Amino acid sequence: MTLTAPVSLRRQVPLTIDGQPVTVFEGATILDACSQQGVEVPTLCFLETLTPVNVCRICVVEVTGSRVLVPACSRKVEPGMEVQTASERVRTSRRMVLELLGSSVDLSLAGDDVQRWISEYGARPERHGRQATGDEGDAGSVDGVVRGSTRDTAHAGHHAAPSGDAALTVAQPVKRDNPQYVRDYSRCILCYKCVEACGVDAQNTFAIAVAGRGFDARISTEFAIDLPDSACVYCGNCIGVCPTGALMFVSEHDMRARGEWDESRQSVTRTVCPYCGVGCNLELHVQDNRIVKVMSPLDHDVTRGNLCVKGRFGFEFAQARDGGAS
Amino acid sequence: MDLRVTAAPATQEERAAVDSVLGLPTSGWSGGERSPFDGRVAFSGVPDGARGNGRHKGAAETRRDLLLPALHALQERIGHISPEGLGYVCRRLEVPPAEAYGVASAYALFSFDAGPELVVHVCDDIACLAASGRPEPPAASPGVANGHSPGVGGPASVGAIAWRPSPCLGHCEHGSAVLAQRSGEEGGRTTLAPFTSADYQKLTDLGPSLGLAAMAGPDVRVPQAATDRASLRLLRRVGVVDPESLDSYRAAGGYEALRRAIALGPAGVIEELKQAKLLGRGGAAFPTGLKWEAVARNPVRPHYFVANADESEPGTFKDRVLLDHDPYALVEALTIAGLTTGAERGYVYLRGEYPLAESRLLHAAEEARRKGLLGEDVMASGLNFDLEVRRGAGAYIAGEETALFNSIEGRRPEPRNKPPYPADRGLFQKPTGVNNVETLFCVLEILSRGSLEFAACGTEGSTGTRLFCLSGCVTSPGLYEVPLGTTLRTLLDLAGGVRGDRPMRAVLLGGAAGSFVGPSDLDMPLSFEGAREAGTTLGSGVVVVFDDTVDMADILRRIAQFFRDESCGQCVPCRVGTVRQEELLARIASGTLIGSEGDELALLADLGVVMRDASICGLGQTASSAIESAVRRGLVSTETRGPVS
Numbered sequence: 019m020t021l022t023a024p025v026s027l028r029r030q031v032p033l034t035i036d037g038q039p040v041t042v043f044e045g046a047t048i049l050d051a052c053s054q055q056g057v058e059v060p061t062l063c064f065l066e067t068l069t070p071v072n073v074c075r076i077c078v079v080e081v082t083g084s085r086v087l088v089p090a091c092s093r094k095v096e097p098g099m100e101v102q103t104a105s106e107r108v109r110t111s112r113r114m115v116l117e118l119l120g121s122s123v124d125l126s127l128a129g130d131d132v133q134r135w136i137s138e139y140g141a142r143p144e145r146h147g148r149q150a151t152g153d154e155g156d157a158g159s160v161d162g163v164v165r166g167s168t169r170d171t172a173h174a175g176h177h178a179a180p181s182g183d184a185a186l187t188v189a190q191p192v193k194r195d196n197p198q199y200v201r202d203y204s205r206c207i208l209c210y211k212c213v214e215a216c217g218v219d220a221q222n223t224f225a226i227a228v229a230g231r232g233f234d235a236r237i238s239t240e241f242a243i244d245l246p247d248s249a250c251v252y253c254g255n256c257i258g259v260c261p262t263g264a265l266m267f268v269s270e271h272d273m274r275a276r277g278e279w280d281e282s283r284q285s286v287t288r289t290v291c292p293y294c295g296v297g298c299n300l301e302l303h304v305q306d307n308r309i310v311k312v313m314s315p316l317d318h319d320v321t322r323g324n325l326c327v328k329g330r331f332g333f334e335f336a337q338a339r340d341g342g343a344s
Numbered sequence: 345m346d347l348r349v350t351a352a353p354a355t356q357e358e359r360a361a362v363d364s365v366l367g368l369p370t371s372g373w374s375g376g377e378r379s380p381f382d383g384r385v386a387f388s389g390v391p392d393g394a395r396g397n398g399r400h401k402g403a404a405e406t407r408r409d410l411l412l413p414a415l416h417a418l419q420e421r422i423g424h425i426s427p428e429g430l431g432y433v434c435r436r437l438e439v440p441p442a443e444a445y446g447v448a449s450a451y452a453l454f455s456f457d458a459g460p461e462l463v464v465h466v467c468d469d470i471a472c473l474a475a476s477g478r479p480e481p482p483a484a485s486p487g488v489a490n491g492h493s494p495g496v497g498g499p500a501s502v503g504a505i506a507w508r509p510s511p512c513l514g515h516c517e518h519g520s521a522v523l524a525q526r527s528g529e530e531g532g533r534t535t536l537a538p539f540t541s542a543d544y545q546k547l548t549d550l551g552p553s554l555g556l557a558a559m560a561g562p563d564v565r566v567p568q569a570a571t572d573r574a575s576l577r578l579l580r581r582v583g584v585v586d587p588e589s590l591d592s593y594r595a596a597g598g599y600e601a602l603r604r605a606i607a608l609g610p611a612g613v614i615e616e617l618k619q620a621k622l623l624g625r626g627g628a629a630f631p632t633g634l635k636w637e638a639v640a641r642n643p644v645r646p647h648y649f650v651a652n653a654d655e656s657e658p659g660t661f662k663d664r665v666l667l668d669h670d671p672y673a674l675v676e677a678l679t680i681a682g683l684t685t686g687a688e689r690g691y692v693y694l695r696g697e698y699p700l701a702e703s704r705l706l707h708a709a710e711e712a713r714r715k716g717l718l719g720e721d722v723m724a725s726g727l728n729f730d731l732e733v734r735r736g737a738g739a740y741i742a743g744e745e746t747a748l749f750n751s752i753e754g755r756r757p758e759p760r761n762k763p764p765y766p767a768d769r770g771l772f773q774k775p776t777g778v779n780n781v782e783t784l785f786c787v788l789e790i791l792s793r794g795s796l797e798f799a800a801c802g803t804e805g806s807t808g809t810r811l812f813c814l815s816g817c818v819t820s821p822g823l824y825e826v827p828l829g830t831t832l833r834t835l836l837d838l839a840g841g842v843r844g845d846r847p848m849r850a851v852l853l854g855g856a857a858g859s860f861v862g863p864s865d866l867d868m869p870l871s872f873e874g875a876r877e878a879g880t881t882l883g884s885g886v887v888v889v890f891d892d893t894v895d896m897a898d899i900l901r902r903i904a905q906f907f908r909d910e911s912c913g914q915c916v917p918c919r920v921g922t923v924r925q926e927e928l929l930a931r932i933a934s935g936t937l938i939g940s941e942g943d944e945l946a947l948l949a950d951l952g953v954v955m956r957d958a959s960i961c962g963l964g965q966t967a968s969s970a971i972e973s974a975v976r977r978g979l980v981s982t983e984t985r986g987p988v989s
C-alpha cells in the first residue's frame with residue numbers, strides 16, 4: 019500500500035498561468051493547474067487513467083527559464099513557475115503539431131475538438147503538399163511481396179529519397195482480421211494509449227506494442243500477425259481509449275461504411291454488466307433499438323473504463339432476443 | 345502477465361544461438377520442451393540463475409536486459425530473426441512477443457527475412473560523400489537501389505552478398521567505409537575502410553570467407569603522431585601501446601590514475617574534476633564534477649555508471665580511435681568513475697558497428713579482472729567494481745542517454761522525459777552516471793597530471809584539449825588534438841587545408857546536429873563559449889570540410905535523410921517534421937516548389953521551430969540546425985553552387 023499524505027497536509031504550490039496567480043497541490047501537473055484555472059490546453063495523448071507518455075506535444079506551454087517548451091500533461095508544477103499558454107511560440111508549435119498530424123493522418127474521426135483546434139490555431143496541412151495515398155508510401159517492399167500493409171514490414175533506418183511530389187502519409191488498408199473490431203491505422207496518431215491500455219496501465223496482456231522506428235513506427239503485434247494469432251483477448255480496452263477512431267467496433271465500422279451511423283439517433287444507457295460480480299459499468303450505445311457499441315465510463319471507480327470480452331462484445335445475445343423480431 | 349507465445353518451436357540452431365547467451369533452460373517452463381498445444385506459459389517458480397525473485401515485480405522484468413544480447417546472437421548466427429527464434433527468446437526471458445518485436449524492429453542491424461550470408465553496409469553519409477562521392481556497389485546487387493531491407497536478398501539471393509546503404513560508420517577519415525555483417529558459424533562483423541571499387545570487385549569475386557580474409561583492416565590516422573607527438577595528451581598512447589597488452593599499457597603510465605583516485609577518495613576525485621572545470625565532451629557540455637557528485641550523493645542504491653560509446657553522429661570517429669587503440673584506458677577510467685560515484689557495476693554501451701573496439705575492450709576487461717584491477721577488491725582498495733560491454737544494433741538515438749538506458753534494459757530505444765535526470769533515475773531507474781568516452785579519457789588526464797595543469801590548457805571557460813575529427817575535402821584527414829580555444833584556421837592548417845588547394849565552400853562543425861560555417865569564420869576559437877558566440881556548437885568534435893566541387897544540395901538532403909531515418913518516432917514534431925523537412929529539400933532540389941521559394945523557406949523555418957521547441961529530445965531539437973544554418977549562409981536555394989561568404 020502506498021501512503022499519501024491527507025489532502026489537507028499536502029503542500030500548496032503557487033505559480034502563475036498567463037500572468038494570473040494560481041495555487042495547486044504539490045504533485046499536480048501544469049495541465050491540472052490550467053484546468054483548475056479554466057484555461058484550455060489541447061491534449062491528444064493524455065488520458066486521466068493512463069500514465070502520461072507526453073509524445074503528441076500538442077499540450078506544450080512556455081515556462082520561463084526553460085530552453086524548450088514543456089508538455090503540460092506531464093510536467094509537475096514548481097513554486098514560482100511562470101507558465102504561458104498562449105504565447106506566439108506556444109501557438110506556433112501547436113499549429114505545427116496539428117499541421118504535421120493533419121498532413122499525415124486521417125483525422126476525420128478524431129473528434130470535434132481537433133477540428134476546432136485546427137481552425138483556431140490556423141493549421142494548414144495542405145502547405146506540405148498533396149497527400150500520398152497508401153500505395154505511394156516509400157516503405158514499399160522490394161521483392162514484390164506485400165504482406166499486409168507495406169508499413170508493417172518497413173525496416174528501421176535507410177529510406178529511399180523522397181521525390182517531394184507528395185507528402186508521405188500513414189494511409190494503409192484497414193486491418194480486419196477478427197469479428198470484434200477493426201484497426202484502421204490510417205487514422206492512427208501513435209498516441210500510445212492502446213499500448214498502455216493493453217499493457218501495464220490496464221489489461222496486462224501486451225498483445226500490441228510500438229514497432230519500427232521514425233515515421234514507420236506503428237502499433238503492431240509481433241511480426242504484424244493477425245489478432246486471432248496474437249495474445250489479444252478482445253477486452254476492447256484499446257478501443258475505449260483510442261482518440262481517433264483508428265480502433266473501432268466492427269458494428270460501428272460497417273454502419274459507417276454503409277452510411278447508417280448516426281449519433282443523433284443514438285442513446286447511451288448506463289448499466290451494470292450482467293456477466294459476473296465485479297460490477298463493471300457499461301455504456302450501451304443504442305441506435306434504432308440495437309446495441310452498436312459498448313463503452314465504459316472512465317470515471318467509474320471499479321474499472322476506470324476497462325472491461326473484458328464479455329462486457330465489451332457479449333451483447334449479441336441481447337440483440338438476438340429482440341432481434342428475433344427483426 | 346499472461347505470456348502467450350504462439351510461434352512454432354525454434355530450430356536447434358536458433359536455440360543454440362540464444363542459449364549461448366542465456367545458458368541452457370532449466371525446465372520446460374523456462375524454455376525447454378513444451379507441448380505444442382500449450383501456447384500459454386506461466387511462470388515456473390523455478391529460480392533460473394539471476395532470476396529467482398519470483399513473480400511479484402514480474403519475473404520478465406528481472407532478465408529483460410538480456411533481450412538485446414539474445415537478439416544479436418540470433419542475427420549473427422542465423423542471419424535474421426524469425427518468429428520462432430523470437431518466440432524462443434520470449435519464452436526464455438518472459439517478454440511478451442509484441443514487445444520484443446517492437447524492440448528488435450527499432451534497430452537497423454536486425455533483419456526479419458532470410459537473407460544472404462553476407463550483408464555489407466556501405467557508408468553513403470556526408471563525410472564520405474564529400475571525400476569520395478556516392479559509393480557505387482556492384483550494379484546488380486539487390487537492396488541498394490531502394491535501400492530497403494524487407495526481402496532484400498530474399499531466397500533468390502541466398503549465398504550472394506547484399507549491399508545496403510548505411511549512415512556514417514565512424515571511419516570518416518578514410519573517406520569510404522563498409523561494415524560487413526556475416527552470419528553463420530563464422531558469423532561476425534568487420535569494418536573495412538577505405539573501401540574502394542577494387543575492393544567491391546574483390547569481395548564479390550572471392551566471396552565472404554576468402555574475400556574478408558584478404559582485406560586489410562583500417563590504418564590509424566593521427567597525423568600529429570608523426571609531426572608533434574609531444575603535444576598529444578588524450579591520444580598519446582594511440583599507436584604507441586599494444587592495445588592487447590596490459591603490461592604495455594602499464595608501462596605507458598596506465599593505472600597510475602586509478603591509484604591516485606583510490607588515494608584521493610571520492611570527495612577528492614570530485615574536487616579535482618571541479619577544479620579542472622571539465623565539461624562533458626558528448627555534446628551537452630555539462631560539468632562532469634557536478635554530475636559525479638550528484639550520483640555519489642544520492643542515497644538510493646545501487647548506483648550504475650555508463651560509458652557512452654555509441655558514437656554515431658555523422659563525421660565522428662574519435663571514440664572509435666580511442667577504443668580501438670587504447671582500450672585499457674576506458675576500462676581504467678570507468679573503474680575510477682564507478683569507485684568515485686559508488687557504482688559497483690558499469691556498462692560500456694558500444695556502437696554495434698565497432699567490432700574491433702568490442703573485442704579489444706572485452707579482452708582488456710578480462711586482463712584487468714585477472715590482475716585484480718576489476719572485479720572484487722579493485723587494486724586492494726576494498727571496493728568492488730565490474731563492467732559489462734553492451735552492444736548497440738544500429739540506432740543513433742540509442743546514444744541519447746535515456747534512450748541508452750532503455751536499450752540496455754531491453755526496451756525500445758526511446759528517450760525518456762526529463763526530469764527525472766539520470767543522477768536521480770537512470771539505468772534500471774537507479775542513480776546513474778553517464779559520460780562520453782572522451783570525457784572519461786580527460787578524467788585520466790586530470791588525475792595523472794593534476795587538475796591545475798589540466799585547467800592551464802585551453803581557455804577560461806573551456807579547459808583541456810579537445811579531439812577533432814577532420815574529414816571530407818581536407819588534405820590530411822584524421823583525428824587531431826588541440827587545446828580548446830585553438831582557432832578553426834589553425835586546426836585546418838594542421839590538416840593541410842583544403843585538398844588540392846581548392847576553394848572552401850563550407851565547414852560543418854558538430855556533425856549533422858551541428859551547423860555550417862564558412863570561410864569568413866575561420867578565426868573563431870574552438871571553445872565551448874567561442875562556438876556559442878558564433879551561433880554554432882563543437883558537438884562531438886566533427887569538422888567536415890567541403891570544397892567547391894561538392895554538391896551541397898546533396899549533402900543537405902543526406903543530413904535531412906539522416907534525421908528522418910534515425911528519429912525514434914515517439915513524438916510528432918520529430919517523427920513527421922523530419923519527413924516533411926526531407927520532402928521540402930527534395931522539392932527545392934527539383935525545383936517543384938509549392939508556392940514561392942519564400943513560402944517554402946517559411947515552411948522550413950516553421951518546421952525548425954516546432955522540432956526545436958516541442959520535440960522530446962536532442963535529436964528532434966537539432967534536426968533542423970545544420971539545414972537552417974545552410975539557409976542562413978545561402979547554401980539552400982534552387983541555385984546552390986558558388987562559394988559561401
Ligand SMILES: Cc1cc2nc3c(=O)[nH]c(=O)nc-3n(C[C@H](O)[C@H](O)[C@H](O)COP(=O)(O)O)c2cc1C
Pocket residue numbers: 623624625626627628629630632652653654655656657740741742743744745746778779780781783784961962963
Ligand atoms: C540523439 C542523441 C545522440 C547522442 N549520441 C551520443 C553518443 O553517441 N555518444 C555520447 O557520448 N553522447 C551522445 N549524446 C549525448 C548524451 O545524451 C549525453 O549527454 C552524454 O553521453 C553525456 O556525456 P558527457 O557529459 O560526458 O558529455 C547524444 C545525445 C542525443 C540527443
Ligand code: SF4
Pocket residue numbers: 212215216221223224225226249250251252253254255256257
Ligand atoms: S482488445 Fe484488449 S487484449 Fe486485444 S489488443 Fe486491445 S487491449 Fe489488448
Ligand code: SF4
Pocket residue numbers: 205206207208209210211212213237256259260261262263264265
Ligand atoms: S490506434 Fe488509436 S490509441 Fe492506438 S496509438 Fe493509434 S490513435 Fe492511439
Ligand code: SF4
Pocket residue numbers: 741758759910911912913914915916918919959960961962963964965
Ligand atoms: S525528438 Fe525524435 S528521437 Fe527524440 S523522442 Fe522525439 S521522435 Fe524520438
Ligand code: FES
Pocket residue numbers: 060061062063064071072073074075076077078089090091092
Ligand atoms: S497531451 Fe501532452 S504531450 Fe500529448
Ligand code: FES
Pocket residue numbers: 467468469470471472473511512513514515516519520521658659660
Ligand atoms: S564513415 Fe562515412 S561519413 Fe563517417
